[in-house]
Amino acid sequence: MPELRELYQQVIVDHNRNPRHRGRPAHHTHEAAGDNPLCGDRITVFVDVEGGVIRDIGFEGAGCAISTASASLMTSAVVGKPVEEAERLFAAFHSMVVDPAAPADPRALGKLAAFAGVRGFPARVKCANLAWHTLHAALRADGERVSTE
Amino acid sequence: MTTTARAPLGAPARARFDVERVRADFPLLQQRVADGRPLVYLDNAATTQKPRQVIDAISRFYSEDNANIHRGVYDLCERATRLYEGARIRTARFVNAGDDREIVFVRGTTEGVNLVAQSFCKPRLAAGDEVLVSAMEHHSNIVPWQLICGEKGARLRVIPMNERGELVLDGLDALLGPRTRMVAVGHVSNALGTINPVKEIVARAHAKGIPVLVDGAQALPHLRVDVRDLGCDFYAASGHKVFGPTGIGFLYGTLEHLEAMPPYQGGGDMIRSVSFAGTTYAPPPARFEAGTPNIAGAVGMAAALEYVGALDWEAVVAHEAELLAHATQALTAVPGLRIIGTAAEKVGVVSFVLEGAHAHDVGTIVDQDGVAVRTGHHCAQPVMEFFGIPATARASFAFYNTHAEVDALASAVARVREVLG
Numbered sequence: 001m002p003e004l005r006e007l008y009q010q011v012i013v014d015h016n017r018n019p020r021h022r023g024r025p026a027h028h029t030h031e032a033a034g035d036n037p038l039c040g041d042r043i044t045v046f047v048d049v050e051g052g053v054i055r056d057i058g059f060e061g062a063g064c065a066i067s068t069a070s071a072s073l074m075t076s077a078v079v080g081k082p083v084e085e086a087e088r089l090f091a092a093f094h095s096m097v098v099d100p101a102a103p104a105d106p107r108a109l110g111k112l113a114a115f116a117g118v119r120g121f122p123a124r125v126k127c128a129n130l131a132w133h134t135l136h137a138a139l140r141a142d143g144e145r146v147s148t149e
Numbered sequence: 150m151t152t153t154a155r156a157p158l159g160a161p162a163r164a165r166f167d168v169e170r171v172r173a174d175f176p177l178l179q180q181r182v183a184d185g186r187p188l189v190y191l192d193n194a195a196t197t198q199k200p201r202q203v204i205d206a207i208s209r210f211y212s213e214d215n216a217n218i219h220r221g222v223y224d225l226c227e228r229a230t231r232l233y234e235g236a237r238i239r240t241a242r243f244v245n246a247g248d249d250r251e252i253v254f255v256r257g258t259t260e261g262v263n264l265v266a267q268s269f270c271k272p273r274l275a276a277g278d279e280v281l282v283s284a285m286e287h288h289s290n291i292v293p294w295q296l297i298c299g300e301k302g303a304r305l306r307v308i309p310m311n312e313r314g315e316l317v318l319d320g321l322d323a324l325l326g327p328r329t330r331m332v333a334v335g336h337v338s339n340a341l342g343t344i345n346p347v348k349e350i351v352a353r354a355h356a357k358g359i360p361v362l363v364d365g366a367q368a369l370p371h372l373r374v375d376v377r378d379l380g381c382d383f384y385a386a387s388g389h390k391v392f393g394p395t396g397i398g399f400l401y402g403t404l405e406h407l408e409a410m411p412p413y414q415g416g417g418d419m420i421r422s423v424s425f426a427g428t429t430y431a432p433p434p435a436r437f438e439a440g441t442p443n444i445a446g447a448v449g450m451a452a453a454l455e456y457v458g459a460l461d462w463e464a465v466v467a468h469e470a471e472l473l474a475h476a477t478q479a480l481t482a483v484p485g486l487r488i489i490g491t492a493a494e495k496v497g498v499v500s501f502v503l504e505g506a507h508a509h510d511v512g513t514i515v516d517q518d519g520v521a522v523r524t525g526h527h528c529a530q531p532v533m534e535f536f537g538i539p540a541t542a543r544a545s546f547a548f549y550n551t552h553a554e555v556d557a558l559a560s561a562v563a564r565v566r567e568v569l570g
Contacts, residue, residue, distance in 0.1 A: 004517050004568055008510075013570040039509045039525050040539035062539055064507035065569055121513060 002120030008065065009114045011073070016065040021075035025056040034134030036126050041067045045075075045134045053082050057135075064127050066118065071131035073111055083139055090132045097128050166461065166468035172549050174200040174456075182519035189520040189554045194339050194367060194498055194527075194545035197392045199453070206452035207394060210445045217441055219418060233444050236451035237434070240399050243454040244384065245375040251407065253400040253434040254447050258366040259289040261385030261400035262333065264437060265362050266293040268410040269383070269402075270331045276302035279328045281359075283308040283316055283345065284535060285338040288528040290364040294333060308334070308350075310535065314341035314490040318349065325357050332361040336368035336384075340529040340543065341490030342473075342498030344372070351380045360406070366390050366398075370547060371469060371496040373462060376401050388446060392547075393453030397446030400437075407433035414439040465548045472546045472555060473497045479559035480544075486562065489541050497546030500527070506565050508540040514568050515542075515561035522558070 028046040035042045041063030048056035057079050059071045074093075078086040092109055095102040097118045105113070118128045172178050177198045180188050190198060216229040234249075241249040255261045270280065280294045284307050291305070298305050306324055309317045316334075325332070332354045336347050351361045362383040368374055369391040376384045383406070387398040402410075412419055412430050416439030421429040430436045476499045480486055485504030503511055512524035524542045526533045533539060544558055 004514060007513065008568050008570075010570075013568075017570060039507075040533065041507075041509075042539075064509040066510070068507075124509070124513060127509065 002117070006117030007121055007124065009117060011111055011114045012065065012069040015069040015072035015076075019059075019068055019072040021058045021072065021079065022060070023058050024060060025058040027056065028058075030138040032134050032138035034130050034137065036063070036067070036130050038126065039064060041127060041130055043067065043071055043131055043134050045071070045131065045138050047135065047138050049083060049139070052084075054078050054080065054086060059131065059134075063130070064124075066115075066124050066127035067130050070115065070128045073114070074131045074135060077110060077112055078135070086135065086139065090136055093132055094129060097125050166464035166548070168468065168549060168551050171460070172551075174202065175549055176201060176204070178549060184519075186519040189518075189557045191544040191546065191550065191554065191558060192521050192523045193370065193547040193550075194390075194543065195523050196389045196395065197370060197547055198549070199392055199394070199449075200456050202456050203393055203449050203452045207445050207449040210448045215445070218444055229444060232448050233442070236447040239451040239454055241401075243374075243458060244386075244401055245377050246401050247377060248404055250432070250434055251401055251404050253402065253407070253437045254442050255385070255398050255400050255437075256396055256443070257387040257389070257398035258364055258385045259293075259387075261383070261398060262290055262362065262364060263293045264400055264413045265333075265383050265385070265402070266297050268413045268437070269360075269406060270294075271297040271301065272411070273330050274298070274301040274303045277328055278303040278330045279306050279326065280304075281306050281308060281324055281329055281332045283334045284310040285314065285316070285341055285343060285345075285529065285532050286333070286335055287339050287364065287366070288530070289366075290333050290335055291531070294331070303330070304328075307531075310343075313492050314338065314343050314532075315492045315494075316343075316345055316350075318346070318353075321350065321353055325354055325359055329354075329357070329359050332359055333364065334361065335364040335366075336374070337365075337371065337496050337498075338490070338529070338532070339367045339498070340500055340527040340532045340541070341492065342495040342500070342545075343490060343492040344368075344494040344496060346494075347381065348379050355380065367496065367498075370457075371466075382406055388450035388453060391450075391453055392457060393450035394446050397443045397450045399450075402433075404433065407437070410436075412439070413437050416440040418442075460548070468548055469497045469546060472550055472552065473499070475552055475555045476544060476546070476558065479555055480562060483559065483563050485566065489536050489538065497550075498543065499545075500541040500543045501562075502538055502541055503562070503565060506569050508542045510569060511542040511562065511565050514565045515558065518557060518561035518564070520554075520558050520561045 024046050028048045030047040033044045043061035046058045057075045115128050175198045214228050216225040218230040218233045237252050238249045241252045347363050354361045360382040363381045365384050365386040369386045384401040389395040419436050419439040421431050489500040508524040522544045525540045
């Protein structure tokens with residue numbers, strides 16, 4: 001059985017206890033809501049995009065340690081980055097948590113590589129992915145509610 | 150509600166429940182988790198494990214007795230039919246139905262509720278009518294009624310509960326109004342463990358001529374159920390919650406009601422005669438059992454009821470009460486832990502929340518110690534909403550659980566905050 005410490009790494013524990021970018025930014029151009037009906041996690045992501053760059057970002061909602069830390073680390077990773085860069089990170093993150101063969105490349109993913117441990121806990125992959133799917137929906141701005149189910 | 154007969158005063162003290170002997174009947178419980186610790190299975194409200202006697206009965210049916218039932222003239226078909234109908238008789242006796250034709254085999258409690266909603270209630274429902282459920286129902290005793298209410302323009306009303314998770318019956322007589330066409334209430338709450346006073350609810354509904362369905366999914370593994378003593382019109386339950394296989398359950402309905410109800414599904418075995426000009430239907434229970442049923446499932450469920458029926462029930466009830474008291478006390482001692490559902494009358498279900506930890510994290514962390522509990526909304530989102538929480542972790546006990554397992558749960562839960570920093 002995989003070790004708990006691989007899942008609840010220090011950086012994840014820290015971001016769960018002290019989430020960054022929590023709350024609604026002063027101004028936003030895009031938003032989307034997502035939920036994980038299985039465990040009741042709910043999140044809304046607000047993004048302020050100007051000239052193709054994520055100027056500001058924030059999230060609201062309640063969830064488990066993995067989903068909260070994921071939202072916190074995600075918002076920290078994409079703020080100030082071009083939208084294409086955020087989408088590229090989403091793809092890299094997604095393949096890291098679902099594909100056992102995908103490398104958790106610290107150069108490409110930075111602190112997000114801490115979520116590589118989620119692979120050992122298939123029931124928790126949706127928790128890690130929720131914020132990212134919601135961000136992706138917000139950027140596409142199709143206004144559809146995101147669900148991990 | 151009938152639970153268990155008390156031993157007469159002056160009777161010799163009974164032997165304690167021999168949990169180790171019972172556990173030996175359950176092959177799955179013998180397994181160890183990856184690091185060699187025993188599996189601690191505390192998700193019995195989701196599904197129970199199966200004793201060897203049930204597994205063997207199913208295996209024997211397929212090895213020796215399998216044929217399609219009814220209408221065959223050969224011996225094997227006779228045998229399979231006898232086993233299937235024998236399962237019906239055993240089920241009828243287990244819940245003290247007056248007639249085995251009052252037992253309809255269904256896929257589970259959910260199908261039983263849907264059958265009653267569609268065949269019994271919907272034809273009686275008009276715009277402005279009401280169906281009454283309780284605040285602690287499982288989704289499967291809410292949604293089937295919402296479906297027919299939506300279709301007919303009827304209204305779903307709710308018996309409220311208090312902070313302990315007990316139904317508040319003060320206003321029940323007012324809720325049972327002139328437009329109430331049906332009451333549907335759970336015997337035992339899956340999320341809270343509360344035992345509801347269904348006999349009283351039936352009596353008060355019947356005083357106004359309103360029929361009552363009881364969702365017995367969570368009651369059967371913990372209580373001796375007597376449908377005639379309860380007086381209910383319908384009682385639905387699932388085999389897998391009571392140590393039998395999945396995909397089989399039963400609906401008890403009074404013959405008077407079943408005979409007056411139209412079929413639920415059309416198909417083979419539910420007809421008297423078919424022509425393109427029209428079809429006449431078989432009498433109950435066949436009328437409600439279209440198609441080849443889950444024959445082996447019925448045989449397995451009957452074996453489970455036989456197994457449960459042979460246990461020293463008084464000792465089972467005492468053992469489960471001790472487990473519940475122990476778990477309640479041990480978990481309450483964990484800092485920041487709050488038990489959700491503290492009714493005076495409860496079965497062995499302990500739902501809880503832990504300050505600073507989401508139920509999902511609790512579930513993952515205790516699983517590392519081999520402790521299997523369920524986390525989430527337990528298909529009872531209105532209950533979670535009432536308590537203002539997204540989810541709980543829930544430990545639910547069966548008679549084969551031990552005090553050592555309660556200790557394992559408590560120490561695993563105590564570790565959660567350590568892991569989450």
